[in-house]
Amino acid sequence: MNSHVVTISRFLIDEERRHPEATGNFTSLLHDIALAAKLIGREVNKAGLVDILGAAGDENVHGETVQKLDQFANDVIYRALDHTGLVACMASEENAGFIPIPDKFPAGDYVVIFDPLDGSSNIDVNVSIGTIFSIHRKISDGERGALEDCLQPGSRQVAAGYVLYGSSTMLVFTSGAGVHGFTLDPSIGEFLLSHPNMRMPEPPAKVYSVNEAYYRRWTTGQQRLVSHLKNEGGFGSRYIGSFVADIHRILLQGGLFMYPSDDKNPSGKLRLLYEAAPLAMVVEQAGGRASTGSMDLLDVEPVELHQRTPIYMGSRAFVDLAEAMLAEGGG
Ligand code: P6P
Numbered sequence: 279m280n281s282h283v284v285t286i287s288r289f290l291i292d293e294e295r296r297h298p299e300a301t302g303n304f305t306s307l308l309h310d311i312a313l314a315a316k317l318i319g320r321e322v323n324k325a326g327l328v329d330i331l332g333a334a335g336d337e338n339v340h341g342e343t344v345q346k347l348d349q350f351a352n353d354v355i356y357r358a359l360d361h362t363g364l365v366a367c368m369a370s371e372e373n374a375g376f377i378p379i380p381d382k383f384p385a386g387d388y389v390v391i392f393d394p395l396d397g398s399s400n401i402d403v404n405v406s407i408g409t410i411f412s413i414h415r416k417i418s419d420g421e422r423g424a425l426e427d428c429l430q431p432g433s434r435q436v437a438a439g440y441v442l443y444g445s446s447t448m449l450v451f452t453s454g455a456g457v458h459g460f461t462l463d464p465s466i467g468e469f470l471l472s473h474p475n476m477r478m479p480e481p482p483a484k485v486y487s488v489n490e491a492y493y494r495r496w497t498t499g500q501q502r503l504v505s506h507l508k509n510e511g512g513f514g515s516r517y518i519g520s521f522v523a524d525i526h527r528i529l530l531q532g533g534l535f536m537y538p539s540d541d542k543n544p545s546g547k548l549r550l551l552y553e554a555a556p557l558a559m560v561v562e563q564a565g566g567r568a569s570t571g572s573m574d575l576l577d578v579e580p581v582e583l584h585q586r587t588p589i590y591m592g593s594r595a596f597v598d599l600a601e602a603m604l605a606e607g608g609g
Contacts, residue, residue, distance in 0.1 A: 284471035286312050286449065286460045293453070304453070307364045307388055308437070311411055312449055312460075312469055314358040318351045318395070318409060319447040319462060347401060348372060351394035351409060364388055366416035367423025369583050371396070371552055376425045376583060385422040388436075389414040393552040397520035406444035408522025411451075412556035413437040428583060432555030432576035439560060440522045450476070450526070452563040457529070478566045482532020482593035484513045487524050495540035499607030503600055507534070521548060525557050525591065529564055534596035537589040538571065545586040550578060554587050567597040571604050 290305040352372040359365045363384035368377040371393040379385045390413055397407040413436050418424040432438075439451025447462040449469050459473030486507045493501060507513040516533070518524050524535050539546045548554055558568030558575045568575040568591040578587060590600045 286469040286471070289458065289460070289471050293455070303364050303386065303388070304437070306362065307359075307390070307413065308451065308453075310358045310362055310364070311355070311390075311439075314355045315409060315441040315447065315449050315469075316462065316467060317354045317358075319441070319443050321347060321350055322395070322401070322407065322443040323447075346398075348395040348398040355390075355392055355394050355409070355411075359390055362386065365390055365423075366418075367427055368392070369428040369551065370394060371549065371584070374584075376423070376428050379422060387416050389416055389423060389427045389430075391428055391552045391556075393549070396522055396553060400520050405518060405520050406442055406523040407520055408443060408526075409441040410522060410553055410556050411439055412552055412559075425583075428551065429580040431579050432550075432558050433574075435555065435559050435576075437559075438556035440526070440557065442522050442526050444523065444526075448472070448526070450529070450560060452560050454563065457560055457564040476529060476564050478529060478561070478564045478593055479532045480565075482596065484511065485516050485528075485531065485533035486513045486536065486596075487515070487517050487528065487533060487592075488536040488538070489517060489519065490515075492538075492540050495542055496538055497540075497604070497607070499604040500536075500538045500540075502607040503603040504536075506603060521553055521557070525561065528592045529561065529566075532593045534592040534600060535589065536591075536600065539588045543586065546588040547586060548589055550575075550580055550585050550587040551583060554589050554591075558591060561591050565594070566592055567594040569597050569601055571601060 290308055294300045294305045352370055360379055361383045364386035365379060365388050366385045367389055369391040393410040395407055396410055400407050414430050414434055415436055416423055416427045418427050437453040442448045448459055450459045457476040459476055460469035461472040462469050528535050537546050537548050554575055561568050571588045571590050590597050
């Protein structure tokens with residue numbers, strides 16, 4: 279039994295000590311994100327009580343208008359970060375444009391891009407959902423952040439991670455030195471280190487994860503790839519339909535997640551900046567690989583905040599196989 283308990287605060291302070299040049303700002307930033315995760319998790323876990331607590335738009339027992347959970351989550355993250363002096367600007371799946379820091383607050387060096395609640399359509403059926411965050415350093419010249427600070431390739435991320443609101447609430451992140459998972463102990467309100475140095479297993483589980491309802495819309499190469507996996511490859515199939523939950527499973531067990539392009543979505547459905555790129559950093563830091571199907575996903579140069587990308591993510595050998603078969607079969 280591991281005697282000592284490591285909270286995320288203790289972990290971050292120990293990590294900071296390993297970097298003499300650290301100012302402590304990064305530690306504070308992750309701390310603020312962890313606080314937002316606790317506040318969001320508390321509301322997500324009540325989501326099943328809509329009949330009692332009211333659905334979005336209703337007034338709750340306190341006479342407050344109940345927000346849609348993803349709007350609530352968006353506000354919680356924004357308010358956790360906007361006044362800290364650590365952030366130059368933000369971007370969110372919920373906001374059309376980039377989010378400046380109000381003039382009344384000091385701006386800092388970090389850029390935080392997030393999907394506050396991915397998969398929120400799964401809430402009503404109690405399927406695990408997640409928050410995804412991506413952290414860059416400011417690169418623009420001005421005092422305060424600009425759109426260009428948000429349009430950086432995933433390879434420039436200084437940190438990335440997700441919060442999974444499932445049977446337990448887990449925060450998983452990397453700052454470029456491995457991937458570490460923390461599980462919330464609600465009895466003390468602390469994220470405790472439960473999965474230090476997460477590494478994708480070798481040999482990986484032979485499982486692919488894709489929505490096969492779109493089979494007819496796929497390219498020939500994509501159709502051949504999935505047929506190969508399920509026939510000659512002997513793969514099983516798991517698809518939750520919640521990106522964070524699917525990737526979390528693949529991180530723990532191995533496998534191949536795919537959200538390919540198709541004839542209706544030439545760039546796929548999932549977004550580059552706040553869904554694919556952060557989870558690509560996590561997967562690669564855990565020893566896996568992330569591709570668009572034709573190139574490393576972390577090398578994609580963004581041109582638009584909400585641009586989409588095809589995704590092939592998971593165990594390295596399986597991503598390599600996907601790229602090879604897509605290249606052959608008119609990908
Ligand atoms: P589809 C959930 O709605 C989501 O945004 C991701 O979490 C998930 O991976 C994907 O969409 C599922 O999409 O087309 O399979 O329903």
